Amino acid sequence: MNQSITILEAKNLKVKRGGATLLNIPSLSIEKGEILALIGPNGAGKTTFLQTLSYLLKPFQGEIFFRGKKVETHISVLEYRRKLAMVFQDPLLFDTTVFNNVASGLKIRGMKRKEIADRVMEQLERFGISHLSRRSAKTLSGGEAQRASLARAFALQPEILLLDEPFASLDPPTHESLIEDLEHILYRTRTTTIFATHDRLEALSLSDRVAVMNHGMIQQMGPPEEVMNYPATEFVASFVGVETILPGKVIKRNGGSFIASVEGKEIEAVGEAHLGETVLLCIRPENVTLSTQPHREATSARNLFVGRILKIVPLGPYQKAHLDCGFPLVAYVTTHSLEELSLNEGKEVRASFKATAIHVVRKGAG
């Protein structure tokens, strides 16, 4: 990560089926070690994009370069595909033991048995499924199967890992533990990863960059907090911009809660974090209370800031107020209280939110 090397580059990618354009990506480049999240609703083109990048979906227009070498011209499709690994939403395990499943990609490459065994054992342990090694893949639970599928991909030691919503069909607790493990593993291996998801928090905690997709196109791409706080289009705003996400540095800890510095302001949040660590603080707009009276600090809300209303967007019975408190903040106000407090753009207000109402996301905590 110290030196940025472009590992993958796509130019003018287009996929058309029956007159409809399913994918249209003028250009994209991925740095070595980078984790890119593709987010968007179903049918946005995330899967099409991943399958095109891995040459599984043909025909398509455009060019793909791996480490500057053009695929098909300077490097064969097979050779290129063997630099990648892909995990699908369904585990798609073979009807054999877990061990043989994790070994399958290595066997395809004709690797020696001893080396295969070493690599498989390493991955089984890493994903906590060593005890299942001799079990038939058919008997695994959903979470175990997806772990085996991930282990199979990691055993290949891929240069680029493509994940197509691998957690989407898991129940919440399984989902959470698996994503936590994957986060640690990615943090350690520094594998270049592109993963599709429709879960914003998943994208936040895993990725260095987020690309929001819709209608086969990338609507906006950038660091997750930038995309979520400053959505460029109405679509991106409606899809991701439902909460305020603030990067903050932990400057003080006192059991169970901590104080983070955000743009020079101090915000108290409940959660675990190391001193000096940079965390993301997510604040939902319905948890932010606005008032105009100067002295009403006797509430249980512990974070109070003075800010200026930048914009008010009507949303049916609610109004969405964008504030500048030294950092951006979004709050919902009922139309009734909007009138009562006579709020308007440019007005100074007091915004408060509880320390417990903040969702803390730790990046690459290991």
Add this chain to the structure above:
Amino acid sequence: MDLILDGIKKAFWLLITFDPEVMGITLLSLQISGTATLVSLLIGISTGTAIALSQFPGKRFIVSLVNTGMGLPPVVVGLFVTIFLWRSGPLGFLGILYTPTAMILAQTVIATPIVMGISLAAIQHLPPKLKLQILALGATRLQMVWILIKEAKLPLLAGVMAGFGGVISEVGASIMVGGNIKGYSRVLTTATVMETSRGNFDIAIALGIILLLLAYFINLILTQIQQRERSR
């Protein structure tokens, strides 16, 4: 009633003493039907898989043809193979009519569509993304096809059963192209037909029992493989 009991008694005697004629007929049956099944597996699995994995106009039509072929009446197969092998027929120069080779040919024609149809369905029933997953693991096209066939091994085993069961019990084509020549092209089914028509019920029953046992044992072995696969 005596006729049946007597027949069964004599039949068991023939079996227990390993009567050379009965054993010879059994062995020939196994050889001919086994070879035909093997050949039909090679053609049926490869062609069935190829049809299942490729997209081309008229695929539906081809699939419906294969499915129709699964129910080919052996007598019709016998008729056409006979015509082809007839001295003045297109393959008459081979001079193989009324030989075991002709019987293998006819039985292969009967078994191939059965194996092909079941292979086609088996491969088509695999999750469509499995093919992509195998390619994403770095497989060549050939490796991908081989892994898919391994994944479909259970239904393919059913294809083996159905194919072999179909030809070992078939009589029409065998009699037409083999001629039921004693010690040369006489198999279990053709011998049973002949002995029954002659009123030699003891031999006919013995042959019938062997046919039943054969069918039973082969299915038992295959079923056991299937069950072991499933419980692992």
